[in-house]
Amino acid sequence: MTDYLRVAGVDESGKGDFFGPLVVAAFLADESRLDDLREMGVRDGKLIADKKTLQLDEQLRAGFPHAVLIISPADYNRRYSEIKNLNKLLAEGHAEVIDRLVSGHATDLVISDKFGKPELVADALAARGQKVKLKQMVRGERVMQVAGASIIARAVFIREMEKLSEKFGVTIPKGAAPQVDEAGRRIVAQYGVEVLPELAKLHFKNYGRVANPSLFTK
DSSP states (O other): OOSOOEEEEEEEESTTOSBSOEEEEEEEEEGGGHHHHHHHTOOOGGGSOHHHHHHHHHHHHHHSOEEEEEEOHHHHHHHHHHHOOHHHHHHHHHHHHHHHHHHHSOOSEEEEEOOSOTHHHHHHHHHTTOOOOEEEETTGGGSHHHHHHHHHHHHHHHHHHHHHHHHHTSOOOSSSSHHHHHHHHHHHHHHOGGGGGGTBOTTSTHHHHHHOGGGGOO
16 A cells, blocks of 8 residues: 555557547546456556447446546647647646646546656646646556556547548548558548548658558559
């Protein structure tokens, strides 16, 4: 047992996906509830099947304080064009959900899955006047609260991808592999390249392969 009783975890989903939003989630659980989380099957959301992730998300949201930020592709592209640094963009997102959560719930410690320089998130929190204690860890999903955040973020990302698939009539795959390019080309062929900013992250290399496929087939 540590000195910290109410611990919040923070994680994101969609960072490595060409299509879809960036989702950042914060999840708060008292240490006395850790056994409950284990019994539910909480672990790193990337290691859980989509159907189970969606089920766990409903349980976590119903039983624990949380905050979610959905950065749509259009908003993501706007932010990235201004910041021009993915880690800074992530830090701003992490700081936003942390601030939302701890402003309404007593929190002793926030644990974030580590990326980039530690001061990025710390500085973003300080800019918001938020003084909660922050710890950043590599493979932070080993901490149950971070794993809970990863599940919520992943579930929201899955649902947002389903919405995009329905809107464009194409099953839009996750990730950034060749099948993602194939889906993108089908969308461009039907709707035009101008739709990409509203469903994809334009700084990915996939953009060139989708928007100008002839350059990559010679």
